[in-house]
Amino acid sequence: MVATQNNEDWSEKKVFTTGEAAKVCKVSQQTIIRCFDSGRLNGFRVPGSRFRRIPREELIRFMRENEIPLETIGSDRKRVLIVDDEPEIVSLITDLLESDGRFEVRSAGTGYDAGIETARFKPQLIVLDYMLPDINGNIVCQRVRESDASVDTRVLCVSGVVEQSEVQRLRDAGADDFLKKPFDLRELVQRIETLLEIPSGS
Numbered sequence: 001m002v003a004t005q006n007n008e009d010w011s012e013k014k015v016f017t018t019g020e021a022a023k024v025c026k027v028s029q030q031t032i033i034r035c036f037d038s039g040r041l042n043g044f045r046v047p048g049s050r051f052r053r054i055p056r057e058e059l060i061r062f063m064r065e066n067e068i069p070l071e072t073i074g075s076d077r078k079r080v081l082i083v084d085d086e087p088e089i090v091s092l093i094t095d096l097l098e099s100d101g102r103f104e105v106r107s108a109g110t111g112y113d114a115g116i117e118t119a120r121f122k123p124q125l126i127v128l129d130y131m132l133p134d135i136n137g138n139i140v141c142q143r144v145r146e147s148d149a150s151v152d153t154r155v156l157c158v159s160g161v162v163e164q165s166e167v168q169r170l171r172d173a174g175a176d177d178f179l180k181k182p183f184d185l186r187e188l189v190q191r192i193e194t195l196l197e198i199p200s201g202s
Helices: 007-012 018-025 029-040 056-065 089-101 109-122 137-146 162-174 183-197
Strands: 013-018 052-055 077-082 102-108 124-129 154-159 177-180
Touching: 007 177, 013 018, 013 056, 018 056, 029 052, 029 162, 052 056, 056 089, 056 109, 077 089, 077 109, 089 102, 089 183, 109 124, 109 137, 124 137, 124 183, 154 183, 162 177, 162 183, 177 183
Parallel strands: 077 102, 077 124, 124 154, 154 177
Antiparallel strands: 013 052
């Protein structure tokens, strides 16, 4: 299998060799072999040989556990970054979206961490709390919009702020939508579906 294999090819594959798994995870084949032999990456050996094989579901589990973006394996899950300093809010939204099955979720608790995760995770949508410990959401929006790598990232701001002027400032900074806290979880999912242009899951 050639190194230039594209995502469509990976998305159809059910069982991976260690070499293929290495390409998907963007690590060396020896790293995959070490993980396999140590039990961190499960699979099976081809009968009568030393060749290792890794089922797709196991490779996806391994990638999630090691924070390797699933886009390389051809996953059609949408990448969502939750930026909020309230752990209970992050946990609530994360559980909601991950149980939905259509989303791959990461989180950050500060504007600084949001910048790091945006560069590393390349989210397709950011659920952004307006009031963060270090900087306000509009600064995060501006930085997202100023980066060529995230110019197409959608931003959904959430906040208890009700002043229309603040909401307008967020939109001017690059926010695509605004949802007032406390919000209905079904409405949150609907807004995300709209921004990502995906069919309703209901």
